[in-house]
Amino acid sequence: MKSQFRIYNTLSRQKEDFEPLNPPFAGLYVCGPTVYSSPHLGHARVNIVFDVLYRYLKQLGFRVRYVRNITDVGHLENEEADTGEDKISKKARQEHLEPMEIVQKYMNSFHRNMKELNTLEPDIEPRATGHIIEQQQLISRLLEAGIAYESNSSVYFDVNKYNEEHDYGALSGRVLEDLMSNTRELEGQDEKRNVYDFALWKKASPGHIMKWPSPWSVGFPGWHLECSAMSMKYLGEPFDIHGGGMDLIFPHHECEIAQSTAALHRQPVKYWVHNNMITINGQKMARSLGNFITLDELWSGDHEMLERAYEPMTIRFFILQAHYRSTLDFSNEALQAAEKGFKRMMEAIDKLDALKTGDKSTIDVDDLSGKAYAAMNDDLNTPVMISHLFDGVRMINSVFDGNEKISAEDLGKLKDLYGTMVFDILGLKKPGKAGADTGLTAGLIETLLELRRQARDNKDFATSDRIRDRLTELGVTIKDTKEGTDWTL
C-alpha cells in the first residue's frame, strides 16, 4: 500500500518517481558552504531540507551516500572580472589570519551549528583544496575534448561550442542568445572568447596566496569545477541526486552540467533538487544583501530583528512547516507560533507512554499513518505531514482525557509512527532539560510542589498560589492534572 516516492526535478520541471540508477544504492550530493563567514538561517534551510531527504531515503530502505562539500578555495567575489577576489583570501586579509585559519574557523562553526540543528553528518565531506588534482584532471579531459581553451595561462570553458551539441540553459531555462545580450560587459574579460565563458583554471595574480602548480600556470580552480570533480569522484558518472539552493541554479549548476556533460558525453545527474529561499520582509535573506541573521544570533537573541532567543529545534520545526520549494518568510511572530506548535506536539508525544489502552480503538491510526507517508512521498511535503501529525496530537490528547479509546495494538502503531516521523525523518528532538542540570533542581521543585499540594488540600489557596506564582517567575511551568502536578522548565 506504500505509494511511490516522488520528487520534483528542476531539470524536467515536474515531479518524477524516484528510481535510483543502481538500487538499492542512492547517491546524494549537496553544495555545501563557502567557509568565509558564520552560517545563517539560509544555510539552516538547505541543510535541514536535504537532511530530511537523506533521512527519508534511508527510511525507504535505500543505501544512501550523502556527499556535501566544503568550498575552501576558488569562490570569487566577482567571478568574471579581474578585480574578483577570493572570498576566503579577502576575509583572511581583513581578519589578519591565514586563509586556512579562516577556513578552519568557519568550518568549525558550520559543523557546530549543523549539529545543534540535529542534522546528520554527510558520509563524505570533501574539500576543494583536497581535490586540486581531480579538478586538474577534469580540465585536461575538457581540453582534450576540445571544449575548453587556454588563454593567457588560464583555462576557460567554451560555452558556444558546447551549445552546438548540447543545450546550455537546460536547467535554468535560459537561452544562450538572451544571455549574450544580457550578460554584463566587465573589465578584464579580454582573455575570454565570450562573456559567458567561465573559468576552469585561473592564473594567480601577484600576491595571490592560495595557488597551486598546474600545466597551465600557478593558479587556482574555478568555483564551478570543484562540485563536478568531487561529485563524480565519490558518487559516480552519472549519479542520482544533486541538491542546493535555488540561487545556485544559474550559473553554478548550469555550469556544472555543462562541464560534466562535456566530459562524460551524457547527463551527469538524474535528479536536480532545489530548495527555495528564506525571506525577510519579503526579500531574500543573504550575506551579500546584509539582511541575514546568523544561527548563533538566533540562539542568543542578539540581533536587532530578534525579539528574543530561539532554540535550534524551533528553527528546524519552523523550516519544516513550509514546503521546501516555497519561500519562507521570517518573523518573530512566525517563529513563536512554530515554537508553541512544536511544544504542543512534544507534550503529546510525552503522553503516549501514559495512555490507557482498551479493547477497541475509536480512532483510526492506520489512516493517519497512511496519510503521513503519502505526504512525504509527494515531493517531501513536510507541512502536510505535520498537519496530519497534529490531527494525531488531538487524538492522543482525547484518549488521554478519556474522550476516545485506543487498543494496545494501535497504541504500538501510534508510538511507532511518531518515533519514525518526528524523530527519525523530521530529525526533531526533545528539548534538553535545560536548567535541570542536576537532580537538585528537580528535587527542590518536587518538594515545593508537595508543600503546595498540602496547602491545596487544606484549602489554603493563598499559600498554594504563592508557590505557583514564585515558581512561574523562576521559569517553572506548573500543570495540574488528575494524576497530580506536572512541571516543566
Added chain:
RNA sequence: GGUCGGUUGGCCGAGUGGCUAGGCACCGGUCUGCAAAACCGGGUACAGCGGUUCGACUCCGCUACCGACCUCCA
C-alpha cells in the same frame, strides 16, 4: 529589459475543479478552588476584472502588486 515564480483568513503556511488543511492568535463552552494545560464549539480566505464550466480559490486570458535569477549568494 529578458526569463521564471508568487499574490490564500489577524500572522505563518498547505491544498484541491464541487467535499475540514494544519499551527499560532482570537471568541464561547467543559474541566479546575482559581489559573495553566487539555477537550468541545465558533468566525473571518483564496489580489482585481473577464472567460471556459452545471459548478473555479483551483483551468485560460488580461491588469495590478511582490519576489527570484540574469554579478557573489543556501
